[in-house]
Amino acid sequence: ETGVTQSPTHLIKTRGQQVTLRCSSQSGHNTVSWYQQALGQGPQFIFQYYREEENGRGNFPPRFSGLQFPNYSSELNVNALELDDSALYLCASRPSSGTGSGEQYFGPGTRLTVT
C-alpha cells in the first residue's frame, strides 16, 4: 500500500459536464502528478504540482486543470467532458524538491466514464 488515496473510485458523467477528481498524498509528499490511462494504454502525463504551483505539463488542453493544497491533497478538474476523456485517472506523489525525480507512489485511480 502506497498511502496515496483517490476518490471516487468510479464515476459516470455526461458529455459536456465538469468533473473533479481528488487525491490525498502521503504526509511530506509535496510533489503530485496526474496521469490519464486509457484502456490498454500507458499512462499519459497530464501535469505536475509542486508546493501548490504547476511546474510541468503534458499535451493536454487547458480544460484539464488542477489544484494542490497545503494538506497534501490535490484535485484534477476537467471541464466540457468529451467521450475520449473516459479513462483511468491516476495520481502519484513523491517527496522531492520539485525537480529531478524520485520514486513516485501511485494511487489506485479513478475510473471515469463519459457517456
Added chain:
Amino acid sequence: AQKVTQAQTEISVVEKEDVTLDCVYETRDTTYYLFWYKQPPSGELVFLIRRNSFDEQNEISGRYSWNFQKSTSSFNFTITASQVVDSAVYFCALNNFNKFYFGSGTKLNVKP
C-alpha cells in the same frame, strides 16, 4: 522529442522460464531518469526501479535485473525463473524536466 517504445505488446511464458522485456527511449537531453513499473490486475502501479542517465551500471534485485545501455538507448528488464505472480503489465518510463513519458506497456502472462 521524448518517447518510450515497448515493442512487445504481450508475452506468454511458462513458469520458471526467463523473460526479457524491452524498452527503447528517445531523448536529446543528457540528464534524465528511467523507470520500470508493474501494474497488476488490481490496477495500482508499483515502482520497480529508477536509473539516472549517468549511472549505466546494471542492477540485480532478486529475480529481477535491468540492463541500461545508453549507446542503444535501451533499458531492458529481465525476470529470471518467472512465477505466476509476475503476471502483470509492465511499463517503462522516462522522466526529465518535470515531465514523464510512459511506454504503452508489455503484458506478461506467466502460465503454471
